[in-house]
Amino acid sequence: MKIHFWGVRGSFPVPGKSTQRYGGNTSCVEVRCANSDDPGAPRIILDAGTGLRRLGKEMMQGLFGEGKGEAHMLVSHTHWDHIQGLPFFSPLYHAGNKFHVYARQRDDTHLRTVFALQSDNPYFSVPFDAAGAEVGFTELTDDARFEIGPVKVRCTRLNHPWIAIAFRLDYEGTSVAYVTDTAPFRDILIEQKFIRQPPKPGDPLHPEDAAKLQAMRQGVVKLCEGADLVIYDTQFTPVEYAQKPHWGHSCPEDAIEIAREAGAKALMLFHHAPERTDDQIDSLLRQHRSEQERSGSGLIVHAAFEGMEVDIQRGGYVAVGKATPALEPSATGPHHDAQEPTWK
Numbered sequence: 360m361k362i363h364f365w366g367v368r369g370s371f372p373v374p375g376k377s378t379q380r381y382g383g384n385t386s387c388v389e390v391r392c393a394n395s396d397d398p399g400a401p402r403i404i405l406d407a408g409t410g411l412r413r414l415g416k417e418m419m420q421g422l423f424g425e426g427k428g429e430a431h432m433l434v435s436h437t438h439w440d441h442i443q444g445l446p447f448f449s450p451l452y453h454a455g456n457k458f459h460v461y462a463r464q465r466d467d468t469h470l471r472t473v474f475a476l477q478s479d480n481p482y483f484s485v486p487f488d489a490a491g492a493e494v495g496f497t498e499l500t501d502d503a504r505f506e507i508g509p510v511k512v513r514c515t516r517l518n519h520p521w522i523a524i525a526f527r528l529d530y531e532g533t534s535v536a537y538v539t540d541t542a543p544f545r546d547i548l549i550e551q552k553f554i555r556q557p558p559k560p561g562d563p564l565h566p567e568d569a570a571k572l573q574a575m576r577q578g579v580v581k582l583c584e585g586a587d588l589v590i591y592d593t594q595f596t597p598v599e600y601a602q603k604p605h606w607g608h609s610c611p612e613d614a615i616e617i618a619r620e621a622g623a624k625a626l627m628l629f630h631h632a633p634e635r636t637d638d639q640i641d642s643l644l645r646q647h648r649s650e651q652e653r654s655g656s657g658l659i660v661h662a663a664f665e666g667m668e669v670d671i672q673r674g675g676y677v678a679v680g681k682a683t684p685a686l687e688p689s690a691t692g693p694h695h696d697a698q699e700p701t702w703k
Contacts, residue, residue, distance in 0.1 A: 360533040362669040363389040366410020369594045369630035377636040382665025384410035385440040401508040402430040405537050411444030426455025431507050434462035436523035437473050446478045456492040463524045464498035471496050515578035517541035519607035520553050527582045532673040536583045539592035539630045543613045544576035546604050554605040583621035587671045592630040625659040
């Protein structure tokens with residue numbers, strides 16, 4: 360299983376000097392089967408943030424440029440930072456291409472309507488239904504299970520405003536869990552609403568809310584159980600979370616707790632805060648790596664950057680490094696030059 364990170368930020372894109380190394384595009388991760396040179400191997404895209412634009416340009420060099428491509432898009436939720444790359448996705452405008460979009464079923468609006476709204480007048484010039492490619496939608500339940508060719512997919516509910524779901528992909532003895540966006544599962548239950556006032560420290564949870572949070576947490580731990588790699592929303596620091604617990608994001612400490620309990624092999628810090636500079640992400644990564652090394656937990660911690668490629672092989676061997684240079688300079692500058700270590 361090969362994983363390519365095209366966008367790693369949360370909330371909104373942030374090109375600039377302070378984000379040159381980790382990148383400023385919002386969530387978009389590509390997953391390919393090991394035999395990705397096989398035209399029949401499924402191409403899976405996790406979320407459609409602004410990183411999707413550059414992925415689209417790369418895809419146009421192959422079958423998608425001929426109108427013969429097919430891909431599957433798993434969308435954690437429909438907030439803008441997870442779908443706003445779609446109107447700028449070049450393969451969408453070529454007749455003959457096929458896309459299968461999977462996202463959590465909404466109680467109020469059909470998924471096609473949600474995706475089409477951001478391309479509708481007065482927000483965009485080309486209506487979604489006029490794009491050219493064939494796009495189908497599958498509305499998922501919290502615990503959906505399905506297959507995309509040889510890849511088995513599982514879902515579970517997350518603690519985020521207006522509902523988000525996590526995905527786990529299993530392929531020939533390799534696995535990755537994609538867990539974003541979510542708040543921790545202890546202080547506040549966020550459902551199909553925005554909570555205007557966060558709870559005060561020490562406020563007790565209603566028993567029903569506590570039970571729902573516990574069930575949600577158990578679902579995430581189960582989803583991540585034994586995974587080769589867990590990609591997890593770590594947008595906040597503990598200080599930031601204390602100020603905005605109702606915004607629906609976690610801290611590295613929360614992700615590490617889940618990954619260790621689940622027995623995951625490696626954790627990828629993801630959905631970096633737009634305000635977080637490259638140097639600050641470096642500092643957080645050093646802190647949490649060293650803590651895990653001192654604890655002897657065996658959990659390897661990485662921080663996602665644009666252009667990062669992860670190659671997960673059967674038996675748990677995972678190689679992390681920089682991707683081949685992209686077709687154009689990144690709007691957020693150069694990527695890491697050093698090859699990151701491998702682990703088993």
